[in-house]
Amino acid sequence: MFESLSTRLQDVFKSLRGQGRLTPENIEAALREIRLALLEADVNFKVVKAFIDRVRDRAMEQDVLQSLSPSQQVVRIVRDEMLALFGDAQGGLADTTKRPRVILLLGLQGAGKTTTAGKLAKWLAKQGRHPLLVSTDVKRPAAIQQLNLVAEKADVRVHDPAGQLDPVARAKGALLEATNKGFDVVIVDSAGRLHIDDELMTELAAIKAVTDPSDLLYVADAMTGQDAIKSAGEFNRRVGVTGVVLTKLDGDARGGAALSVVSVVGVPIAFAGSGERLEDLEPFHPERVVSRVLGMGDMLSLIERAEAAIDQDGAARLEEKIRSNEFTLEDFRDQLKTIRKMGPIEQIIGMIPGMSSVKGLAENKPDEKQISRVEAIIGSMTAEERRKQHIINGSRRKRIAKGSGTSVEEVNRLLKQFVQMQKMLKSLGGMAGMAGGGKKARRQAMQMLRDRH
Numbered sequence: 001m002f003e004s005l006s007t008r009l010q011d012v013f014k015s016l017r018g019q020g021r022l023t024p025e026n027i028e029a030a031l032r033e034i035r036l037a038l039l040e041a042d043v044n045f046k047v048v049k050a051f052i053d054r055v056r057d058r059a060m061e062q063d064v065l066q067s068l069s070p071s072q073q074v075v076r077i078v079r080d081e082m083l084a085l086f087g088d089a090q091g092g093l094a095d096t097t098k099r100p101r102v103i104l105l106l107g108l109q110g111a112g113k114t115t116t117a118g119k120l121a122k123w124l125a126k127q128g129r130h131p132l133l134v135s136t137d138v139k140r141p142a143a144i145q146q147l148n149l150v151a152e153k154a155d156v157r158v159h160d161p162a163g164q165l166d167p168v169a170r171a172k173g174a175l176l177e178a179t180n181k182g183f184d185v186v187i188v189d190s191a192g193r194l195h196i197d198d199e200l201m202t203e204l205a206a207i208k209a210v211t212d213p214s215d216l217l218y219v220a221d222a223m224t225g226q227d228a229i230k231s232a233g234e235f236n237r238r239v240g241v242t243g244v245v246l247t248k249l250d251g252d253a254r255g256g257a258a259l260s261v262v263s264v265v266g267v268p269i270a271f272a273g274s275g276e277r278l279e280d281l282e283p284f285h286p287e288r289v290v291s292r293v294l295g296m297g298d299m300l301s302l303i304e305r306a307e308a309a310i311d312q313d314g315a316a317r318l319e320e321k322i323r324s325n326e327f328t329l330e331d332f333r334d335q336l337k338t339i340r341k342m343g344p345i346e347q348i349i350g351m352i353p354g355m356s357s358v359k360g361l362a363e364n365k366p367d368e369k370q371i372s373r374v375e376a377i378i379g380s381m382t383a384e385e386r387r388k389q390h391i392i393n394g395s396r397r398k399r400i401a402k403g404s405g406t407s408v409e410e411v412n413r414l415l416k417q418f419v420q421m422q423k424m425l426k427s428l429g430g431m432a433g434m435a436g437g438g439k440k441a442r443r444q445a446m447q448m449l450r451d452r453h
């Protein structure tokens, strides 16, 4: 996410650090670079100007210039001001007592409304809510069918009376069904257009009038930058918008949309979508995005994902095994599964502080394919071999290579790495408590990270 912006800003900070003392001149030079980086990331020019002015005002203050670590102070100011670009909202949905709560998704064609409808439904269901989906997109053939498929994947219900092709009547019908059957959220998916058009605006206003939504979420494709923002303003004026969902943050979005939308449109970012899978939606956390852009990593997201993927009992058992030196290839395979559950490897690596700037990592990072091969190799072993890897002799290695469609070299490499890992785990025995163990340790780690940021 926002890689080129991130790299450029980190370069600026690095050069600041390299200069023993900060002077108004080298701060000015750094500001010029930051300004260019933001403009190139397609941040709205007025937002950039105000941003740079604020950073300059604060950075030039005497106590900053004379402090012990002026360059760090500047990084801190940039970080604060970048956070301020997102307002105070903390992402997610505001509380409401309204039942059913209606969420209307709106936005341009292809922005990700229908996908987001499914993701949101899944997210809500996970929190014990009972969402009902309805498509009001009667314009594009197969749009209704697309939402039905998404709902099926998310394992949630849709309101789809056969033959009903009036958008307003469909939305109203969904509200009625929700009230009668006890659904507490109705998510209304709407039609998209290539450009703002009056017909759509009228239709959305009519849907809004009959459903009285608590949330009007404008879905914006983060890759389209300022165009998305302009339309957001227009939707806001004509229909009303309470929050923004930024999608496709996994793509090569430059950051302009994310960094300008709150200032320009005046509504907070509620959610961030970062992939095509239904799991790829998170409440938007400005401090995490800013930390990532400034190269501080995104440990909070990482820890949350790890917590969701790791099962507590399994972790305790594993810890015990490591302590008593019984960690086997079987356990290793289970660990790989857990890592997979945390999401695509690329995403995970991007969240680790400093990883994005490690040279060569981009080319050498472990990919899904590599993990699959390791899994295949372990899968081709017998249960006994997995428990006692030392019995795996030459002929067994050949058999395993053949069975897994890999080579004897690869099998050798894996076994060697595994033995090294076993050794390392043994010597780390005491630390295993951090990785596998108590919730308390992790809570403390979380708190530490929060305090630091």
Ligand SMILES: Nc1nc2c(ncn2[C@@H]2O[C@H](COP(=O)(O)OP(=O)(O)OP(=O)(O)O)[C@@H](O)[C@H]2O)c(=O)[nH]1
Residues within 6 Å of the ligand: 107, 108, 109, 110, 111, 112, 113, 114, 115, 116, 137, 140, 143, 190, 191, 192, 193, 219, 247, 248, 249, 250, 251, 273, 274, 275, 276, 280
């Ligand atoms: N990579 C990526 N793709 C996404 C994301 N969200 C949606 N998509 C993809 O974007 C395309 C369009 O998504 P839809 O949900 O159909 O968009 P829409 O706004 O409903 O489009 P219309 O109904 O035609 O207006 C699909 O191929 C989605 O899989 C995301 O966060 N990341």
Ligand SMILES: [Mg+2]
Residues within 6 Å of the ligand: 113, 114, 115, 137, 143, 189, 190, 192
């Ligand atoms: Mg759609």
